[in-house]
Amino acid sequence: MRVLMLSRDASGLKPDSSTAKRWRLLRDAGVELEVIVASRGTGSWEETGLKVRGTGGDVLTKWWNAWKLARYAAHGTRYDLVTAQDPFELGLIGHLLSSKLHIPFEIQDHGGFFDGEKADEPLWSLRSRMASWLAKRANLIRTVSPRSLDELKKDGSGKKVYWMPISAESRFAGLERAAEPFHVVSVGRLVTVKDFDLLIKSFAMLKQRHGEARLTIVGEGAERRNLEDLVQSLDLVGSVDLPGAGDPAPFLKKAAVFVMLSRHEGWGIASIEAALAGVPIVMTDTGCARWLEKRVGASVVSTDEKEPEKISRSIEAQAKSSGMRLDASSLETQEQATATQVARWSELC
Numbered sequence: 001m002r003v004l005m006l007s008r009d010a011s012g013l014k015p016d017s018s019t020a021k022r023w024r025l026l027r028d029a030g031v032e033l034e035v036i037v038a039s040r041g042t043g044s045w046e047e048t049g050l051k052v053r054g055t056g057g058d059v060l061t062k063w064w065n066a067w068k069l070a071r072y073a074a075h076g077t078r079y080d081l082v083t084a085q086d087p088f089e090l091g092l093i094g095h096l097l098s099s100k101l102h103i104p105f106e107i108q109d110h111g112g113f114f115d116g117e118k119a120d121e122p123l124w125s126l127r128s129r130m131a132s133w134l135a136k137r138a139n140l141i142r143t144v145s146p147r148s149l150d151e152l153k154k155d156g157s158g159k160k161v162y163w164m165p166i167s168a169e170s171r172f173a174g175l176e177r178a179a180e181p182f183h184v185v186s187v188g189r190l191v192t193v194k195d196f197d198l199l200i201k202s203f204a205m206l207k208q209r210h211g212e213a214r215l216t217i218v219g220e221g222a223e224r225r226n227l228e229d230l231v232q233s234l235d236l237v238g239s240v241d242l243p244g245a246g247d248p249a250p251f252l253k254k255a256a257v258f259v260m261l262s263r264h265e266g267w268g269i270a271s272i273e274a275a276l277a278g279v280p281i282v283m284t285d286t287g288c289a290r291w292l293e294k295r296v297g298a299s300v301v302s303t304d305e306k307e308p309e310k311i312s313r314s315i316e317a318q319a320k321s322s323g324m325r326l327d328a329s330s331l332e333t334q335e336q337a338t339a340t341q342v343a344r345w346s347e348l349c
Helices: 018-028 061-076 089-101 124-137 146-154 170-174 196-209 224-233 249-254 269-276 289-296 308-320 334-348
Strands: 002-007 032-037 044-047 050-054 081-084 105-109 140-143 161-163 183-187 214-218 240-244 257-260 281-284 299-301
Touching (some): 018 032, 032 061, 089 105, 089 124, 140 146, 183 249, 183 269, 281 289
Parallel strands (some): 105 140, 214 240, 257 281
């Protein structure tokens, strides 16, 4: 089976990334895969049965470049399926290619864009309509979000939609913890939708009651300078660490509690990894929050909750708890998830 994948995950341009690993699993499952990554980068790499290329371009021209590369690829190869890893620009390119080549196409919802909540996407009012329009025309829809799954079923897409969240690496289930008292850990891109400023303000309240408290935010992004300024203004220098992007495992080992206060998540893989490691969870009511509440007793706070004092009390309570380790068997492994996806693709091809 030959599949053309349209992605905007620039990390896949690095052959040693976790994204590239997932693509190799598809290749190893018998899929001949070509991936076009809509990104500023123009890097490329190739292995037997797997080809990855970046489009290059700015915020607008990368989509045009993706369309040109996809059309060029289709001239030399007969694909059985085109799959787009968002229901917006890439989904539209996938739909146009599907119509031109007379092959089925899939849209993938990695952000919970069909869950009825407002997403942190530019021109959301317009793009949400585009997503709904494409969902009606797609042959298959994969979503990572339980709420998107429910909403799509209500809209009549039940037969063609399937739920397949991003799989966490199994190594987190075997992580040996040595929790430090009131060590708060969070993981994610340093962007506004993650509300790390609210986390820092909530941590400041916790710090007043527990002088030994520490906060580590693992990630990188455009909000770094603003967050550093906030840390300084709240006199938290030395108590808050922003180590940059990297493997969260060493930090989860020491965490007394994991906190994610995002306004919106599709699934929330970082929270799943923390739960597998047995770290107590505080999370806003989005993505996998209710799913984790049922399984490991995650503390769920409203996405409208903006009172640092109340949030700090939830963090304090969870930090004092022993936590429950998420049963790894409740989720598909990366290999099992790959088999599920390939099986759904095979039904169309």
